[in-house]
Amino acid sequence: MNRAPLKTLIRSFVESLTSEKGYSGHTCRAYLHDLEEFSSFVADGETARGLKQKNEKAVWANEINALTIRSYLGFLYKKNSKATLARKLSALRSFFKHLVKHGLIQENPADWIQTPKQDKTIPAYLSVDDMFRLLDFIKVGDWIGLRNRAIFETLYSSGIRVSELAGLNVFDMDPGNGTIRVLGKGNKERIVPIGKKAITAVLAYRNELRTRGDKFFAQTGPEKNGPLFLNKSYKRLTTRSIARILEKLIRECGLLATVSPHGLRHTFATHMLDAGADLRTVQELLGHKSLSTTQKYTHVSIDKLMETYDKAHPRR
Numbered sequence: 001m002n003r004a005p006l007k008t009l010i011r012s013f014v015e016s017l018t019s020e021k022g023y024s025g026h027t028c029r030a031y032l033h034d035l036e037e038f039s040s041f042v043a044d045g046e047t048a049r050g051l052k053q054k055n056e057k058a059v060w061a062n063e064i065n066a067l068t069i070r071s072y073l074g075f076l077y078k079k080n081s082k083a084t085l086a087r088k089l090s091a092l093r094s095f096f097k098h099l100v101k102h103g104l105i106q107e108n109p110a111d112w113i114q115t116p117k118q119d120k121t122i123p124a125y126l127s128v129d130d131m132f133r134l135l136d137f138i139k140v141g142d143w144i145g146l147r148n149r150a151i152f153e154t155l156y157s158s159g160i161r162v163s164e165l166a167g168l169n170v171f172d173m174d175p176g177n178g179t180i181r182v183l184g185k186g187n188k189e190r191i192v193p194i195g196k197k198a199i200t201a202v203l204a205y206r207n208e209l210r211t212r213g214d215k216f217f218a219q220t221g222p223e224k225n226g227p228l229f230l231n232k233s234y235k236r237l238t239t240r241s242i243a244r245i246l247e248k249l250i251r252e253c254g255l256l257a258t259v260s261p262h263g264l265r266h267t268f269a270t271h272m273l274d275a276g277a278d279l280r281t282v283q284e285l286l287g288h289k290s291l292s293t294t295q296k297y298t299h300v301s302i303d304k305l306m307e308t309y310d311k312a313h314p315r316r
Helices: 006-018 025-043 066-077 081-103 128-137 143-158 164-168 198-212 215-220 239-253 259-274 278-288 291-297 301-310
Strands: 179-183 187-192
Touching: 006 025, 025 066, 025 081, 066 081, 066 187, 066 239, 128 187, 128 239, 128 259, 143 198, 143 239, 143 259, 164 239, 164 259, 179 239, 187 278, 239 259, 259 278, 278 291
Parallel strands: none
Antiparallel strands: 179 187
């Protein structure tokens, strides 16, 4: 049986997530962080508290048992939410499952640990009025404004992830058929419908770039299959930049609700379901592998609840 240290096995596992499963860099970094935190805790409990950083002893995978993992979760309990604990436990399960599969350990110690029961929370989203207010607020006096309008019209129109939007190339959009081709989690490709307002906004943004005659942009060519959404240096816009743009717009628009780019995905799903869309259709649009993932969007707005109550209750 392989006697490689736990940290070496962790890095090998994370590398396999990229090469074999096509996980994103962000996801792999999250796995690496959680697993190395666990490794440090096992090697020396004080290291996990940040009090020691040197002379950490080597830890072997076959030394880990269910009690070790319970102790780790107990250490994390006071300072972390149940969702965070569940995520870290899930990372450990996947890691030890990988070791069992490759014959490095005999059984998965994390299988003996029950996942913490999650608090049911309603994902943050905007009302229809607030969503329209935000989109209509975006100033389109220059190509940056036109780009911003196109970005958030596309997110709301299609419900795609912000990472999927940032990864779009020019030829991924088919205005004639009203679709965009998206590369989702695990490098899985899907075709997603996109509305006319979003298509119009994207074309207006691209046409403005085409008429600028900028020398740098001329080198890349407006019709070449480069990034669809560009920053001021005509490079691909990052997810972090998109989040900052949205945060600024919400603040300037005066909306009381705080929502992230991923919250616009929640908004899309909520509005679709509230308007009567089938749950499985929304699942396909969102690119969810499991229907249970989509079901968290089946909450209804308080306005709809009040409307139903007023119509149905005999003594209101």
